[in-house]
Amino acid sequence: MADKYVGRRVKRTEDPRLIKGLAHYVDDIKLPDTLHVAFVRSIYAHARINNVDVSEALNVPGVVAVYTGKDVADKVGPVPCASALPDLKVPDHRVLAKDKVYFVGHPIAAVVATDRYAARDAVDLVMVDYDDLPAVVDVEQAAAGSTVIHESFGDNIAYKMSSGEGDIEAALSSADKVIKQRILHRRLAPIAMEPRGVLARYYPGEEELTVWSSTQIPHLLRTQLALMIGIPENKLRVITPEVGGGFGSKLNVYPEEALLGWISMQLGKPVKWIETRRENIQATIHGRGQVGDIEIACKNDGTLLGLRYNVIADLGAYHQLLTPAIPTLTGLMLSGAYKIPAIQINITACFTNKMATDAYRGAGRPEATYVVERALDLVAAELGVDPAEVRRKNFPAANEFPFHTATGLDYDSGDYEAALNKAQQIVDYKTLREEQKRLRAEGRLIGVGVSTYVEICALGPSQAMPAGGWESATVRIEPTGKVTILTGASPHGQGQETSFAQIAADELGVDLNDVTVIHGDTGVVQYGIGTFGSRATAVGGTAVLVAIQKLKAKASKIAAHILQTDATRLSFEGGKYSLEKAAASAAGASEPVVPVGEAPAAALPEPETNGRTSLTIQEIALAAHLAKELPPDTEPGLSATYFFEPKNFTFPFGTHIVVVEVDRETGDIKFLRYVAVDDCGKVINPMLVDGQLHGGICQSIGQAMYEEVVYDEQGQLVSGTLMDYALPRASHVPNFELDRTETPSPVNPLGIKGVGEAGTIGATPAIVGAIVDALSPFGVKHLDMPIKPETIWKAINTSH
Amino acid sequence: MKVEGVQHIDAPRAKVYQLLVDPVGLSRFIPGCEQLERTGDNTFAATLKAGVGSIKGTFKSTVKLEDLRPNEHFRMVVDGKGAPGFVKGSGDLDLSDEDVGTSVKYSGDIQVGGTIASVGQRMIQATAKMMAVQFFTSLERDAKPSGDTSSAPPPNFFRRALSWISGWLREFFRKR
Numbered sequence: 001m002a003d004k005y006v007g008r009r010v011k012r013t014e015d016p017r018l019i020k021g022l023a024h025y026v027d028d029i030k031l032p033d034t035l036h037v038a039f040v041r042s043i044y045a046h047a048r049i050n051n052v053d054v055s056e057a058l059n060v061p062g063v064v065a066v067y068t069g070k071d072v073a074d075k076v077g078p079v080p081c082a083s084a085l086p087d088l089k090v091p092d093h094r095v096l097a098k099d100k101v102y103f104v105g106h107p108i109a110a111v112v113a114t115d116r117y118a119a120r121d122a123v124d125l126v127m128v129d130y131d132d133l134p135a136v137v138d139v140e141q142a143a144a145g146s147t148v149i150h151e152s153f154g155d156n157i158a159y160k161m162s163s164g165e166g167d168i169e170a171a172l173s174s175a176d177k178v179i180k181q182r183i184l185h186r187r188l189a190p191i192a193m194e195p196r197g198v199l200a201r202y203y204p205g206e207e208e209l210t211v212w213s214s215t216q217i218p219h220l221l222r223t224q225l226a227l228m229i230g231i232p233e234n235k236l237r238v239i240t241p242e243v244g245g246g247f248g249s250k251l252n253v254y255p256e257e258a259l260l261g262w263i264s265m266q267l268g269k270p271v272k273w274i275e276t277r278r279e280n281i282q283a284t285i286h287g288r289g290q291v292g293d294i295e296i297a298c299k300n301d302g303t304l305l306g307l308r309y310n311v312i313a314d315l316g317a318y319h320q321l322l323t324p325a326i327p328t329l330t331g332l333m334l335s336g337a338y339k340i341p342a343i344q345i346n347i348t349a350c351f352t353n354k355m356a357t358d359a360y361r362g363a364g365r366p367e368a369t370y371v372v373e374r375a376l377d378l379v380a381a382e383l384g385v386d387p388a389e390v391r392r393k394n395f396p397a398a399n400e401f402p403f404h405t406a407t408g409l410d411y412d413s414g415d416y417e418a419a420l421n422k423a424q425q426i427v428d429y430k431t432l433r434e435e436q437k438r439l440r441a442e443g444r445l446i447g448v449g450v451s452t453y454v455e456i457c458a459l460g461p462s463q464a465m466p467a468g469g470w471e472s473a474t475v476r477i478e479p480t481g482k483v484t485i486l487t488g489a490s491p492h493g494q495g496q497e498t499s500f501a502q503i504a505a506d507e508l509g510v511d512l513n514d515v516t517v518i519h520g521d522t523g524v525v526q527y528g529i530g531t532f533g534s535r536a537t538a539v540g541g542t543a544v545l546v547a548i549q550k551l552k553a554k555a556s557k558i559a560a561h562i563l564q565t566d567a568t569r570l571s572f573e574g575g576k577y578s579l580e581k582a583a584a585s586a587a588g589a590s591e592p593v594v595p596v597g598e599a600p601a602a603a604l605p606e607p608e609t610n611g612r613t614s615l616t617i618q619e620i621a622l623a624a625h626l627a628k629e630l631p632p633d634t635e636p637g638l639s640a641t642y643f644f645e646p647k648n649f650t651f652p653f654g655t656h657i658v659v660v661e662v663d664r665e666t667g668d669i670k671f672l673r674y675v676a677v678d679d680c681g682k683v684i685n686p687m688l689v690d691g692q693l694h695g696g697i698c699q700s701i702g703q704a705m706y707e708e709v710v711y712d713e714q715g716q717l718v719s720g721t722l723m724d725y726a727l728p729r730a731s732h733v734p735n736f737e738l739d740r741t742e743t744p745s746p747v748n749p750l751g752i753k754g755v756g757e758a759g760t761i762g763a764t765p766a767i768v769g770a771i772v773d774a775l776s777p778f779g780v781k782h783l784d785m786p787i788k789p790e791t792i793w794k795a796i797n798t799s800h
Numbered sequence: 801m802k803v804e805g806v807q808h809i810d811a812p813r814a815k816v817y818q819l820l821v822d823p824v825g826l827s828r829f830i831p832g833c834e835q836l837e838r839t840g841d842n843t844f845a846a847t848l849k850a851g852v853g854s855i856k857g858t859f860k861s862t863v864k865l866e867d868l869r870p871n872e873h874f875r876m877v878v879d880g881k882g883a884p885g886f887v888k889g890s891g892d893l894d895l896s897d898e899d900v901g902t903s904v905k906y907s908g909d910i911q912v913g914g915t916i917a918s919v920g921q922r923m924i925q926a927t928a929k930m931m932a933v934q935f936f937t938s939l940e941r942d943a944k945p946s947g948d949t950s951s952a953p954p955p956n957f958f959r960r961a962l963s964w965i966s967g968w969l970r971e972f973f974r975k976r
Contacts (some may be wrong), residue, residue, distance in 0.1 A: 025902060041884045044913030104918070124857070124883035311953020712921075714911055 004423045005512055007321050009687040012498045012762070013512075023242040026197035026212050029276045033201070035064055037260060037273040038053050038119035040109040040126045041283065042101035045135035045715020046149065047139055049099055052109055053127040060125060061093035062118030064267065068109045068260075069098030076262050080253050080420035082466035085328070085750040088159045091351070093318040095228075095255035101130070105282025107255055112263060112271060132341060135353040135715030137316040139291055142350040142459035149317060149351045156351045158315055158324060163331050165406040166342025171306025175297030179378045184784040185288040187314065187701075187709035189725055190360045194244025195275035196284060198257050199228060200264035208525075210237045211261050216246045216490055217530030218431045220467055221253055222522045228258040235263075236763075240520030243492030248359035248562040249284050250492070250530040252321045258609040281720055285361020286709050289314035290327065290367050295377040297342075302390045306342035307558070309334055309371055313349040316356035321365070324349055325466070329364030335405035337416045339393035339651055343406040352736030353715045359532065361699060362455075362760040364680040369453045372763030374782065377743050377772065381781055386433070387769065388424060391452045398743075409650040411454065412745050412753075414679070419741045423655035423677040426739060432659065432673075440777060445662040446672070449775025451766035454653040455681075457754030458747065459533030461646055469646065471535065472528045473543035475504065475551050476639030479625040481618025483508060483515040488528010490520045494756060495691070496536055499684040500544050504752070506547040508617050509575025520709035526641060534652075534754030537684060543644035549664075550640035555620045558638075561631040562615060562623060578614035648768050650745040652753040654678035656697075656766040662774040664796060667789030668707060669771060671734035676762065678738070681745040681753030689755050692736055696759015697736060702728045703760070705786050706768040726786075803908045807936040810901040811943030817871045818897055819943055828864070828942065831934040834858075842868065848880060849884075850887075852920030852927045857884040871895060876908075881909065885914020906932065919922045 013429035017023045041050075054066040070096060079093040096109050103428045109126050113119035136142045136149055142156040149156055172178050199212040209231055210427040218238040226233035243250065256273055264271045275284070292311040298304050313327040331345035376394075380387040396403040424430075429448075436446045462469040472488035485500055501515035508515075518524060518794065528540070562565040572621050615623075620638065623629050627636035654657065659673040676693060683689050706726035710718040719725040744751030764785070771787050772780055780795050803963020808876055811817050819825035827836035832849040839845045842865040849858050861880030869873045877890040912924055920927070 043917075102915070278915070282918065712917070714913065716911075716913050716917035717916065718921045718922075719916075720921070724918075724922055 005172040005505045006684050008502070008685065009499055010502055010512065010685055012495045013498050013501065014495060023195055024201055025242045025244060026214050026701050029199055029212055029241060030369070031199070031201060031504070031604060034270040034272050035112050035267065035549040036115065036116040036119045037111075037263065037271055038111050038123045038480060039107045039256070039279070040111065040123050040128065041279070042097065042104055042106040042108055044101055044130055044132045045104050045137070045494045045711070047101050047130040047132040049097060049108065050099060050129040053129070054109065056125040056127065057111055057122040057303075060113070060118055060122040063111060063122045064114065064116040064124065065112045065263070066109055066122070067112070067263065068092060069096040072096055072259065073098050076258050077230070079255055079258070079318070079424040081322040081323065082230070082321050083319065084207050084466055085159050085161065085324055087325055089150070089153045089229050089377060091318055092495045094455070095259045097407055105279065105355060106317070110259055110263065112267065114118070115783060118215050121561045122306045135352065137352060137711050137713060137715045138745060139251050139289070139312050139350050139352055142314075142352045143312050143348055149353060149737050151293050157337075158349045158351055159347070160349070161328065161347045162344065163407070163602050164334070164342070164344035165408060166306065167340040168306050168308050168344040169299045171342040172295060172308065175305045175693050176300040177379070177382055178295055178297045178749065179375070179382050180494070181294045181374065181378055181782055183292050183294060183374055183782065184290070185290040185370065186574070186707070186785060187218060187289040187357065188287045188360055188707050190247040190280050190284065190287055191248035191280070191722075191725070191727060192245035192249055194249055195251065195277060195280040196254065196256065196275040197272075198260040199270060199272045200260040201266040202268060203268040208235045208237065209261055209265060210239060211238045211257065212241055213257050215240055215257070216243070216492060216522050216532055217491055218522050219488065219527045220530060221257065223758040224253040225258055225270065228454070229261050229262075231265070234476055236255060237521070237523040239523070240490050240492075241369040243628065246492050247361040248287065248363055248532060251359050251530070259645070277722060278720055279724060283355060284716055285320050285358035286316070286359070286670065287354050287355070287357060287363070288367060290330070292371060294375050296379060298379050300383065302379065302393045304338055304379070304394045307334060307340050307375060308346075309345045310346045311348070313347060313781070314354065314357060315349050316352055316354045318356050320356040320358045320551070322466070323358050326357065326359060326364040329333065330368045330371070332409060333365045333368035333454075333456055334372060334409050335367060335407050335409070335599060337391070337452050338376070339396050340374070340394070340406055354711055355442070361696065362757045363533070365455050365757065366761045366764060368384055368457070368764050369761045373451045373769065378781060381776070388420060388429065388450045392420060395452070404554055409456070409556055411771065412456065412648055412650060412747050413655050413709055414651060415741065415743050416452055416454070416653055419653060419677045419679050420655045421479065421659045422739060422741060423675050424676070425675055426737060427657045427659070427675045429657070443662055443664075443772040445777070447660050447662065447772065447776075449658040449660070449761050449766040449770030449773055451656045451769065452653070453656070454651050455757060455761045455767070457534035457651045457757070458538035458646055458650040458745070458752070459535045461647045468529050469539070469542045470529065470643050471540040472526050472643045473540065473643065474526055474639060474641040475544065476637070477545040477551070477617060477621035479622050481514065481621055483510055485515065485517045485539050485544055486525040487517060487519045487544060488530070489536035490526060490528070490531045492531060494531065494536055495688040496540070497686065499537055499543060499688055502684055503544050504548060505539055507545065509573065510617065515781045518550065523684065534756035537588050537747055538745070538752040538754045539644055539646055541684065541752060543748055544644070545750055545774075547642035548643055550642055551638060554634070555617055556639060557631055558620050558624055558634065559615045563612060576614045576616050577620070597674045626795070646747050646749070648679065648747045650747050650757060651754040652678065652758055654762055656762045658766040658770040660770040662771065662792055667792035667796070669787070669789070669792070674736065675737045676739070677741060678755065678762070679741045679753070680755035680758060681743060681750035683740065684752070692755045693738055693759045694736060696757060697763045698728055698733050699760050700763030701733060701767060702762050704787060705731070706786050708786050801912070801926060801928070802911050803906070803925070803932065805906055805932060806918070807904045807918075807932070808898065808901060809904060809936060809940045809943060811940065813871050813895050813902040814932070815943050816904065818937065819939055820893065821865055821868065821874060825939070825942065829935045829938040831931050833932045841899070842866070850922050850931070851884060852916050855884045855916050855920050858884045859887060864892050868941055885912060885916040887916070904936065944974055
């Protein structure tokens, strides 16, 4: 193989089926006699349920059954929360509300009918008698707690936690400057293009249940569903067909998934539920949702001394899988890319009458990066120095890694200044700042924002994870020579069918098209953890690599046996094990070619190999399957499985520089440049990395300028459709100028760090920084997201 | 959500007041009212067909009139529930004489929930305003002293639609 696949812009093998509309999502799977489920959901944020009358709904032609909270209360177990925080208050979260509803969209009853329309019509006929209660909407009021959501807890505080190292009080009291700022991280809706969907089929004869679900974690879901429904885990199969995006919103175990499985078992028929977009915004987890106060302490020369972040986190009404853990991830990343000797986070996590928050692309880390980067901008503004220089001054040097932070992490590797330098060079920073000054004098509002982020990826060592942090791979070569990879990761847009095939094709010396990557079926694939936390390639890809190395160790033994030599005398190249050319190396000959007919001095006797001097890996696979020529004590077949446990997280980083122009009359924001230099370690496929950044930056633009889940004072979800919840569109997104530095991670043999969340982590503060910089002539130092033209107009018109 | 406005009605104050607190009148003026029955002193049960944009449905409502000061003031409290969600609200209506006719000042607070809140939120204010205009347009038609509209047949769909639109346009241009 002349060219390696790894490192090349190989086109995604997933794309043809997606582009042609030939992929199979949950809703594309049609089973005969399927019943359809629609949910009755609460229209109140907080109410007591007096009665649920289903009699009229049952009269609708086609309606087969209606299940209420009472029907399932002792049949289906609670929705799980995987967090192991000490003293965490965990409400009893049932799949259907029984006595009370806690948020708009809270499922109350499930209507099952022969078609979707009948089910939907019957939903309107289920009469729920509510007594509405005061809703707790504002998270600060929730903390104060006049109305208690879960009465038995006595207050709305799910947990309080403080963490960090160093003497923060000393840092704050001895600093030349202490800058304070309140900042808001609004609730965001992940809005995967494909909403959630579940199809469940129970086979009464076999007593087996298959659940197709649009999830990121098929195996974890299987385990949890088995516990919830009470079916043996080995009788439950979870299949994840094509998944149209997750962004963390499908890294969860939802009431609907368990309920559909249970209903199928009751009725003995397949049942399907496809989430509507309105349900998706109401009852799929939200992200972010923090109100925080920053205090940053520094010397007059810009040296950082300490950072304190007091945060109230809006958890929503219940814990979903990782809800309480998200703010703790914020705490982990508060050192950013800087040496900050003292850091403290004080978390107050509160229940509110809203949908649960949980992992949305970045999951707590975008909040941390935003806090740190905004703090650095405030320091720069206070000291009157360039924001890039304040950052540079506080970077750990490239030779200081592994770098220990006051949040208790050890950053694996990095060269933060190299990324900053490269980005500044691309954008021509010096000229840009001069140009900004010149245009400002003309009255134009140009702003430059810089973010030098670091993120935590490749989640993660099992010690630090609630449900295991390893990943698995099986590699096997079929009798016909085709290579099959079974990965425990569950890609849903990340392109690992391509990137894992690239790794395998290189390692095995086979054509990329001969490799198939299978994932997302617990009936086929060994247990895996799944895809989230920018882990699939760094952890799952490593598992693939090591599994291949294991497989090759066996293959070389078989090859040596067939070629009647010693495995150490074989070389592997181009997909073939070959006898080292007359073992020339033994003679120390530097000549690459041995003259024909002339045996080298120290050559071993030519083995009896029926004339064969090499075997392809496919020939070995066939031999292994036929098992006629195997060395003694060798198992037939050619496959290997490996579970990779990483020693540490990885810490990708980079610099994003954004240039905007703000229209002083209309408040409109125009992007002039978007430059990103990201370092995600070794790159398997640059096109996939670019794609991850494009998508992530788009979502950052959404967060910075458009998106906000809004509940009104009564807890009604006001931003309930895509007409009201503003996602950025193509015309809102600039051209991205992407580049990279490459600092391999020492944590895995591929040197990969991960890139899935870099966009949503690195971009937001740069965009906000640029807009604030544009408005600095008006004395603006900070604006809360989403920064809309209206925000800007107000900032300009109230500053004087 | 606040709904406020002032509506001029080309009819004497006593007549306007009488129509406003009369169930027969109310059932004619409330847009989409299909049924209105007295259930007690100044309390009524109503069935309304209403909606915001494409979110339509039937609401079973109670309407209560409170704080009645004849020819001057009353308070209307509405509590409606239906498939598209719920509507709850109350409003004060104050009547005063003008050179010609009567001025009705209304000021209320409306809460909506369910689908109409999540889907129709951005249109609720406009819809509420429109319904108010429709309400007063019908009222004025009945209240005009010259007209014998009380014996006229109930307005058909097109007439009603036309009056909605004209009321809406009038309101629209008044703002300009």
